[in-house]
Amino acid sequence: MRFVQKTSYDQDIRFFEHRGQVFWYGLLALAVLIAPLFIERFYLGELSLVFIYAIAGIGLMLLVGYTGLVSLGHAAFLAIGAYSQAWLMNQGVPFPLTLPLSGFITAAVGALVGIPALRMTGIYLAVATLAFAIIVEQVIIHWPAVTGGFTGMVVPRARIELINLDLQQPIAFYYLCLAILVGCLLIAMNLLRSPTGRAFRAIRDSEISAQSLGIHLSSTKTLAFALSAGFTGVAGSLFAHKLGYLAPDSFTIQTSILLLLMVVVGGVGSLHGIIYGALFIGFLPQMLAVARDLLPVGIAQMPGLEPALFGLILILVLIYEPLGIYGRWLKIRSYFEQFPLYRRATHKRQKSYLRTERLR
Amino acid sequence: MSLLAMNDVSLSFGGVKAVQDVSFSVEKGEVFSIIGPNGAGKSTLFNLISRLYDCESGQIFWQGEEITSVPSHRIAELGIARTFQNTELFEHETVLRNLLIGKHIHRRSNAVADMFFLPSVRRQELVFRKEVEDVIDLLNLQHYRDQVIANLPYGVRKMVEVARALCIQPKAVLLDEPSSGLNPEETEDVSFWIEDINEELGATVIMVEHDMKLVSQVSDRVLALADGQVLATGTPPEIQQHPEVLRAYLGDAE
Numbered sequence: 172m173r174f175v176q177k178t179s180y181d182q183d184i185r186f187f188e189h190r191g192q193v194f195w196y197g198l199l200a201l202a203v204l205i206a207p208l209f210i211e212r213f214y215l216g217e218l219s220l221v222f223i224y225a226i227a228g229i230g231l232m233l234l235v236g237y238t239g240l241v242s243l244g245h246a247a248f249l250a251i252g253a254y255s256q257a258w259l260m261n262q263g264v265p266f267p268l269t270l271p272l273s274g275f276i277t278a279a280v281g282a283l284v285g286i287p288a289l290r291m292t293g294i295y296l297a298v299a300t301l302a303f304a305i306i307v308e309q310v311i312i313h314w315p316a317v318t319g320g321f322t323g324m325v326v327p328r329a330r331i332e333l334i335n336l337d338l339q340q341p342i343a344f345y346y347l348c349l350a351i352l353v354g355c356l357l358i359a360m361n362l363l364r365s366p367t368g369r370a371f372r373a374i375r376d377s378e379i380s381a382q383s384l385g386i387h388l389s390s391t392k393t394l395a396f397a398l399s400a401g402f403t404g405v406a407g408s409l410f411a412h413k414l415g416y417l418a419p420d421s422f423t424i425q426t427s428i429l430l431l432l433m434v435v436v437g438g439v440g441s442l443h444g445i446i447y448g449a450l451f452i453g454f455l456p457q458m459l460a461v462a463r464d465l466l467p468v469g470i471a472q473m474p475g476l477e478p479a480l481f482g483l484i485l486i487l488v489l490i491y492e493p494l495g496i497y498g499r500w501l502k503i504r505s506y507f508e509q510f511p512l513y514r515r516a517t518h519k520r521q522k523s524y525l526r527t528e529r530l531r
Numbered sequence: 532m533s534l535l536a537m538n539d540v541s542l543s544f545g546g547v548k549a550v551q552d553v554s555f556s557v558e559k560g561e562v563f564s565i566i567g568p569n570g571a572g573k574s575t576l577f578n579l580i581s582r583l584y585d586c587e588s589g590q591i592f593w594q595g596e597e598i599t600s601v602p603s604h605r606i607a608e609l610g611i612a613r614t615f616q617n618t619e620l621f622e623h624e625t626v627l628r629n630l631l632i633g634k635h636i637h638r639r640s641n642a643v644a645d646m647f648f649l650p651s652v653r654r655q656e657l658v659f660r661k662e663v664e665d666v667i668d669l670l671n672l673q674h675y676r677d678q679v680i681a682n683l684p685y686g687v688r689k690m691v692e693v694a695r696a697l698c699i700q701p702k703a704v705l706l707d708e709p710s711s712g713l714n715p716e717e718t719e720d721v722s723f724w725i726e727d728i729n730e731e732l733g734a735t736v737i738m739v740e741h742d743m744k745l746v747s748q749v750s751d752r753v754l755a756l757a758d759g760q761v762l763a764t765g766t767p768p769e770i771q772q773h774p775e776v777l778r779a780y781l782g783d784a785e
Contacts, residue, residue, distance in 0.1 A: 180661060183660060184657070184660075358646045361646055361647060362646055364656075365645035365656065366635055366638040367642045367646075368645070369628060369631055369632045370632070370635060375621075375623070376622050377619045377620070377622075379583065381632075382583070383581050383607060383612075384607050384632060385604055385608055385699070386604060386635055388604065394642055440623065
């Protein structure tokens, strides 16, 4: 086990606690940077999709994992990001500008939706966001002037004219997604180590004491909602380029649930969890395809196998590993760190003590 | 001018008159205790001061200014910190982060500066960290700094909650039953800490407490409450001998 001696307060603020972490993350960075040299085109595309999911996951994690608000409607923000990207590009706005712009547009919509929606909590908020997603789906269908309606719309190719760079080449697109993912992760990590992120966590754990410490509940929640929508919007605009053609059926309830599944399976309340979750939902279809070949024909050809398995996995995770893949990894790591002294109760949590009765 | 004054404050829940025409005032620098049998309205009084409940009638004054309708998230900025009867900590966070959240009202950065962790945010964080460390020192919490609240014993949680309240750098601290659930030794420690908070930090302490030994050790004045009404106010010995107070606790002689 490693014990870090802290000699300055800066050490509590830094991203990396010790040299070992710098080494391992450096290795990871190197691996993803040189990956295009070794990986087939198809898997490179899948990996870009994983990065896009992860960006959306950052948005959803800020909301679900750090502010404690559930959203079943994040596909709507993905859609708003994607459609604003395509619309802006069709209007002739150059690519480097459209990306942050569609992020801002989505964040603004998020804030507008958040103001009324965040008066609700728990299951009511989940239903409200679900309703919002359905409204957005309908708006997309019935507003052909902007969205192309049922026929959909073509997304122009992402290019930087100035240096004549086609960003939709698989390798260029991979690096684009990677760069934006890293940027979004840095922003999220900065938020989480500063007063804004702490206010989110405070609201998650106890609204009543957050309030008595001077945190304005509704404005902080609205901020969280807007930021969450903004990240998801950026992911949406990359998603638009990935798809190349937008149609209303790309952003359904199932997409929202897939996003939530990613956050839960990866590990609620950790940024690591997003990456695990994104890898999981990104590569599960491939794994299923492989599994299909091995299964008896009767089962393998059954329709609806994929959603059924998604559902089953979600239930199993919630029962056996509420902290997701990342939580499991922490347990495995501490097993080896403490070997042979690991005790099974190390990660058992005591039932929480009685808390002050809810005032509202 | 008193630090805090309640003026004929009333509140009822349905038919239950939780607080009826309660008036009292707390002077700067005092240790002021509120005692009373269960259901007397002590915690309700705290919730009224921290504006979690609205008064039905009456006014609350803080340093001469009326705060009867100030929103609850502004109360901390005024310099009023509080703890809760059964602790309301941020359970999934470390002690350190709990205390840093206590620094929230002193933040000068906005969300955009936070996103990019500008040099000003870093400087602010370092100042917060230093000030939090002073509180950790005062209450002897060094040992628990990086532990998650959910793993801590109850007595320590109680102290973390007091520490978090002190991070506000308050003019007054409201302690809701600081010794409940603690063993006699820990209760003794609480009395020392209350003296420290009062003398070293110069904060006025207002507490709800059942342990009469603790109350008489530390308080300057005591307010006795029963059924939402004030029975008596006075020094600890006066209150302990007050016939009304005795009747409220022990019942009539026959």
